[in-house]
Amino acid sequence: MSQRPLVWFTVCWVLGSSAAASLPSLGIAAAGAALLALLASQVLLRRCSWTLAAACMAAFGLAAGQRTWTDARNVTALPEPYAAALAASPADGAAYEAKLAGKIVSPPEIDGDRVQFRVAGSSIAVSGEGAPVPVKLGGERLLVQVKLAKEEELQAAAAWKRGQQVIVTGALTVPASGTNFGGFDYRAYLRGQRIHWLLGADGAAAVHASAGPRWSVASLLQRMDAVRAALGRRMDALYPGVQAGYMKGLVLGISDDLDPAMFRQFSQLGLTHILAISGLHVAVFLYALGGLLRMLRMTRERMLLVMIAAVPLYVLLAGASPSVVRSGIMAMLGLAAARLHKLKDGLHLLAAAALLMLLWEPYMLGNVGFQLSFLVTAGLIMGTSSFRKLLPRGGKWWTTSMYDLLSVTVVAQAVSLPLTIYYFNGLHVLSIAANLVLVPFISFVVMPLGGASLLLEGLWHPAGVLVAQMTVLGNELTFGFIMKLSSWKSFRLIWATPPLWWVAAFYGALGVVFYTLGKLQAAKEDSAAAEGETSREVSSIADEPTQPLQLPRANQSRVEPRNAGKDAETAVWSAPFIELPTVSPAAQRKHHFALAGAVSALAALLVGAYYPDAFDRNAYVDFLDVGQGDSIYIRTAGGKHMLIDGGGAVSFGNYEAWRQRKDPFEVGRKVVVPLLQQRGVHQIDLLVLSHLDSDHIKGLLAVMDAIPVRAILWNGTVKASEDAVSLLRSAVDADIPMYRAASGLNWRIDSGASIQVIGSPPSLLDAESFRSVVDAKAPSSASEELASSPPTTGVPDAAIPAVPDVEDQNGESTALLINLYGRQFLFTGDADAEEERSLLTQLHAGEERSPEQSSSSKTPAAETPKTPTTPKTPATTKKQQPIDVMKISHHGSKSSSTDEWLAFWQPSEAVISVGRNNMYGHPHPDVLERLRQAGIEAARTDLDGEVQFRINPGGVLQQRHDVPAR
Known part of the structure; x- marks a missing residue:
C-alpha cells in the first residue's frame, strides 16, 4: 500500500462517499469501523504505515461528511409546495401555475415539437391562495420543457442560447418517480443533478429570453456551443443522412443527431465507448497535435505546455462528458509530470483525476459513465500487461499489434462486464470480435479521416469533400458489419440484475x-x-x-x-x-x-x-405499470415465462412531420423490455395477445425483437391497423407457432401451473366452425408442444375458415384462467359487458355438455385436443368457486365488470391496469362502486404502481406494490 498512497487514499474516499450515499448513520459508522480494522491489520502486518492508515481513515470520514453535507443542502427552495405535491396521488399529477426567472445553463435541445433546457432560477412566483409572491431560488436548477404550438416557433426556439436570461410561465410539477420494481426512477435521476421541479410551458410565447452577462461561465460556454454548432453544420454538409449524426458524435461528441436505431446496434455489441468521447479520442487528438508541433520544430518543453493548454479546449469542444473530463484531467496531469520529469505510473494519475472530480461533484460517483471510465482504465493499467504475457510475442509487427489489441479488448471487456450486466442486463457474445475489428479501424482510419475532412473543408473545400467521401466508404463498411452482427440474435445473452455484493465479489475475484x-x-x-x-x-x-x-x-x-586446509581460495x-x-x-x-x-x-x-432463480420455487404474477394499457408478466414455479400484452401508446391521427421526435418514448422498448431483462427472462414461453388494440400490443414489437418468443396465443382475429399487421407479420416471419383462443384449450406449463381458455371470443362463435390457424390440437405441455412445430391436422386448407377482420377489438378479448399452486387468476383483456355475458353463457353450456357430447360437437374429431380432453373444471360449473385475483376488464371502463360477472367469479382481490390522468376517466366510478359493494379490494397501477403477487409452494398468496414516492 505504501507504494501507491494516493491510490489507496482515493479508494477510501470513494468508499466513504458510497457509504454515505447508500447507508444510514449507523451503517456509515459500521463501515468506518470495518475499514479501521482492516487498516490496523495491514499496519500490524507491516504492509502499511501508520501515516497512510490515518490518511485513509481521514479520506473515508471527509468523503462521508462531504456527501452527507451535500445531500442535506440538495433541497428545493419551495418545501411546502414540494411536500404537497408528493402527498398528492399521483405526485406528478399535482401542478402549480408558476412564473420563473433565471438563466439558461444548458444548451437547449430541440426534438420535434419539444424544447428542453435547464435554468438556474433566481426567483419564482407560484400561484396559490392570494397573489403569487416571488420566492428567491438562489440558483436552484429547474428543467424547462416547452411544447411548441406551431412550426414557426422552431425559429424562435433556435434563438434560445445558454447564458441568456429568461422568464418562463408554465405548470410546475415534480418529476415522476419509478413505479415498477427495478424500473427507471426519473425523480431520483434528476435529484442527482440537483433538480427537483419540472416547468412545462405551452408555446414559444411562454418563454421570454434576453441577453445575459457578457462575461460569465455560461456566456463563455455559449460561445463554445456556437463553435460546436458551426462545426456540426459543416459535418452536415460533408456527410449524408445518418452518417452526419454519426460523424458528429464520433469526432465532436455531439450526440443529439445520432440515429437511435444505430446507437442501439452499437450498444448491443458493446461499442458505445467508440461513440463517447473518451481517452482514445483525447490520445488521438494529442498525437495529432504533437505531430503538428514537431513539424513546426517546437522544443519538447514548449510542446508539452501547448498540449496542456489545448486539452481543456478539446474537453469543452467535445461536450465535457465524465469520460472526456477524466481523460482530460489525466492527460494534463501526465503532461505536467512529464514536463517536470516526474512522470509516475498511470494509477496515480487516474486516482488524482477521480479525486479531483469527486471533490468538485460528489454526485458524479453515481454516474454510469464515470464508473465505467475509471474502472475500465484502472483494469487496463493493472491487467493488460499480465494478460499480454500469456499470449505469444508475435513474429512480425502486425501479429504483435494484434496480440496487443486482443489483450486490451479482453481485459476491457472483463472489467466492464459486471457493470454492463448490472446496468444494461445484456451481453453480446460477439462483442470481443466486434471490438477487435472496429476499434482499430474506427480509431486509426475513420476518426482521423473525419477530423481531417473537417479541417480541410475549412481550408480548401474540394479536399475536405474528397476525404469525406473516403470516410463515407469506411462508414458504410462499419454499418454493414454492425448490422450483420447485431442481426444474429441468438448471440445475445440476457442477465438479471445482480445484487451489489455480486458486483463487488466479481471485482474482488x-x-x-x-x-x-x-x-x-x-x-x-x-x-x-x-x-x-x-x-x-x-x-x-x-x-x-x-x-x-x-x-x-x-x-x-x-x-x-x-580439504579446506590445502587451498582456501580454490575451496569456494x-x-x-x-x-x-x-x-x-x-x-x-x-x-x-x-x-x-x-x-x-x-x-x-x-x-x-x-440463472438467479434456479432454486426459486415460488410463482409470480406481476401487473406492470405501463400507463394506459395492459402488460402482465407471469413466472411459474418451474421457471417458465408468460407475458400477457405489452402496453403501448395510442396515436390519434398523423402528427405533422416537424412534430416527429428522433427517439419518441415507446413503452415496449423503454419499460417492458428492460423490466423483463432485469428479471432474467431469457425467453418467453407463451406470449398472449388479449386482442389487437395498440394499448395492448404496440410494446410487443420491441419485446419480440429483444427476447425470443416460443409460442403465441391470440384472439384469432386480425385488424387493419399498422401495429396489429406489423406484429402478426413479425410473428409469421419469425416462424412462431400461433394458437387461436378457442374454448377448451388447456396448457399444463409445469407441475404447479396450468392455463385454460374459458371461452371463445364472439367473432369465433359466429363462424360455422373454428379452429387454430396453425394448429388444431391444444398442446398439453409447454415444454414439449410449444417448443416444437405444430403437428399437421390432415384437414384440407379449404376447410380452414378465414381469420375474421374485426375493427372493434375490445369485445373480442382472450379470456384465460391461470392456476398457480391452486391460486386462480382471471385475465380478460378489454372484454365488455356483451363478451362477459357470452363467456358466462359458454361456461354454463360447457356444464350442460358431457365430455362425450363435447367430443362429438361441431368441432371435427381431428381438431379435438388429444391430451387433456375438456373435463369439468371449477371454471365450467354453475357453482363456481371464488377465484383469487381478477384483472378488471378494459381498465375499469363503465361498459365492463358487471354485477353478474363479479357475482359469478367472486374474486378476493382485483387489479386495475390504468394510466395516470388518462383522458378516458378510467376507472369509472360505477365500477369502483360495484367492487366496493361486492367487498373486493382493488389495486390500481396509476396509484400503486406495479402490483406483484407471489405464490409459494404451499399456496400462500402475498401481494406487494411499488407505491410512488410521496
Whole structure:
C-alpha cells in the first residue's frame, strides 16, 4: 500500500462517499469501523504505515461528511409546495401555475415539437391562495420543457442560447418517480443533478429570453456551443443522412443527431465507448497535435505546455462528458509530470483525476459513465500487461499489434462486464470480435479521416469533400458489419440484475486474478533472467577453464570443501546450474491455487447471475405499470415465462412531420423490455395477445425483437391497423407457432401451473366452425408442444375458415384462467359487458355438455385436443368457486365488470391496469362502486404502481406494490 498512497487514499474516499450515499448513520459508522480494522491489520502486518492508515481513515470520514453535507443542502427552495405535491396521488399529477426567472445553463435541445433546457432560477412566483409572491431560488436548477404550438416557433426556439436570461410561465410539477420494481426512477435521476421541479410551458410565447452577462461561465460556454454548432453544420454538409449524426458524435461528441436505431446496434455489441468521447479520442487528438508541433520544430518543453493548454479546449469542444473530463484531467496531469520529469505510473494519475472530480461533484460517483471510465482504465493499467504475457510475442509487427489489441479488448471487456450486466442486463457474445475489428479501424482510419475532412473543408473545400467521401466508404463498411452482427440474435445473452455484493465479489475475484498473474509472470521473468545470467557464466567458464567455478555474486553459495586446509581460495565451490528462485516453490503454488480459485469464483458468479432463480420455487404474477394499457408478466414455479400484452401508446391521427421526435418514448422498448431483462427472462414461453388494440400490443414489437418468443396465443382475429399487421407479420416471419383462443384449450406449463381458455371470443362463435390457424390440437405441455412445430391436422386448407377482420377489438378479448399452486387468476383483456355475458353463457353450456357430447360437437374429431380432453373444471360449473385475483376488464371502463360477472367469479382481490390522468376517466366510478359493494379490494397501477403477487409452494398468496414516492 505504501507504494501507491494516493491510490489507496482515493479508494477510501470513494468508499466513504458510497457509504454515505447508500447507508444510514449507523451503517456509515459500521463501515468506518470495518475499514479501521482492516487498516490496523495491514499496519500490524507491516504492509502499511501508520501515516497512510490515518490518511485513509481521514479520506473515508471527509468523503462521508462531504456527501452527507451535500445531500442535506440538495433541497428545493419551495418545501411546502414540494411536500404537497408528493402527498398528492399521483405526485406528478399535482401542478402549480408558476412564473420563473433565471438563466439558461444548458444548451437547449430541440426534438420535434419539444424544447428542453435547464435554468438556474433566481426567483419564482407560484400561484396559490392570494397573489403569487416571488420566492428567491438562489440558483436552484429547474428543467424547462416547452411544447411548441406551431412550426414557426422552431425559429424562435433556435434563438434560445445558454447564458441568456429568461422568464418562463408554465405548470410546475415534480418529476415522476419509478413505479415498477427495478424500473427507471426519473425523480431520483434528476435529484442527482440537483433538480427537483419540472416547468412545462405551452408555446414559444411562454418563454421570454434576453441577453445575459457578457462575461460569465455560461456566456463563455455559449460561445463554445456556437463553435460546436458551426462545426456540426459543416459535418452536415460533408456527410449524408445518418452518417452526419454519426460523424458528429464520433469526432465532436455531439450526440443529439445520432440515429437511435444505430446507437442501439452499437450498444448491443458493446461499442458505445467508440461513440463517447473518451481517452482514445483525447490520445488521438494529442498525437495529432504533437505531430503538428514537431513539424513546426517546437522544443519538447514548449510542446508539452501547448498540449496542456489545448486539452481543456478539446474537453469543452467535445461536450465535457465524465469520460472526456477524466481523460482530460489525466492527460494534463501526465503532461505536467512529464514536463517536470516526474512522470509516475498511470494509477496515480487516474486516482488524482477521480479525486479531483469527486471533490468538485460528489454526485458524479453515481454516474454510469464515470464508473465505467475509471474502472475500465484502472483494469487496463493493472491487467493488460499480465494478460499480454500469456499470449505469444508475435513474429512480425502486425501479429504483435494484434496480440496487443486482443489483450486490451479482453481485459476491457472483463472489467466492464459486471457493470454492463448490472446496468444494461445484456451481453453480446460477439462483442470481443466486434471490438477487435472496429476499434482499430474506427480509431486509426475513420476518426482521423473525419477530423481531417473537417479541417480541410475549412481550408480548401474540394479536399475536405474528397476525404469525406473516403470516410463515407469506411462508414458504410462499419454499418454493414454492425448490422450483420447485431442481426444474429441468438448471440445475445440476457442477465438479471445482480445484487451489489455480486458486483463487488466479481471485482474482488478479478483483482485476485490480475494480482496473481502479475506475481507469477514476475517470478517467471526473474527465473528466465537468472537462467540467462547462468548461461553467460557457463560460457565464460568454458572459455577460461583454469578459473574457479562461481555463481553470480548475488546468488553465491559457499560450501566448505573436505580439504579446506590445502587451498582456501580454490575451496569456494558453487554450481552455476543451481538457481535460487526469487519466489519459493511454496509461494508459487500458493499463487497458482489463488489464481485457480479466483477463476473458479468468476465462473460461479457468472453462472449464478445468469440463472438467479434456479432454486426459486415460488410463482409470480406481476401487473406492470405501463400507463394506459395492459402488460402482465407471469413466472411459474418451474421457471417458465408468460407475458400477457405489452402496453403501448395510442396515436390519434398523423402528427405533422416537424412534430416527429428522433427517439419518441415507446413503452415496449423503454419499460417492458428492460423490466423483463432485469428479471432474467431469457425467453418467453407463451406470449398472449388479449386482442389487437395498440394499448395492448404496440410494446410487443420491441419485446419480440429483444427476447425470443416460443409460442403465441391470440384472439384469432386480425385488424387493419399498422401495429396489429406489423406484429402478426413479425410473428409469421419469425416462424412462431400461433394458437387461436378457442374454448377448451388447456396448457399444463409445469407441475404447479396450468392455463385454460374459458371461452371463445364472439367473432369465433359466429363462424360455422373454428379452429387454430396453425394448429388444431391444444398442446398439453409447454415444454414439449410449444417448443416444437405444430403437428399437421390432415384437414384440407379449404376447410380452414378465414381469420375474421374485426375493427372493434375490445369485445373480442382472450379470456384465460391461470392456476398457480391452486391460486386462480382471471385475465380478460378489454372484454365488455356483451363478451362477459357470452363467456358466462359458454361456461354454463360447457356444464350442460358431457365430455362425450363435447367430443362429438361441431368441432371435427381431428381438431379435438388429444391430451387433456375438456373435463369439468371449477371454471365450467354453475357453482363456481371464488377465484383469487381478477384483472378488471378494459381498465375499469363503465361498459365492463358487471354485477353478474363479479357475482359469478367472486374474486378476493382485483387489479386495475390504468394510466395516470388518462383522458378516458378510467376507472369509472360505477365500477369502483360495484367492487366496493361486492367487498373486493382493488389495486390500481396509476396509484400503486406495479402490483406483484407471489405464490409459494404451499399456496400462500402475498401481494406487494411499488407505491410512488410521496
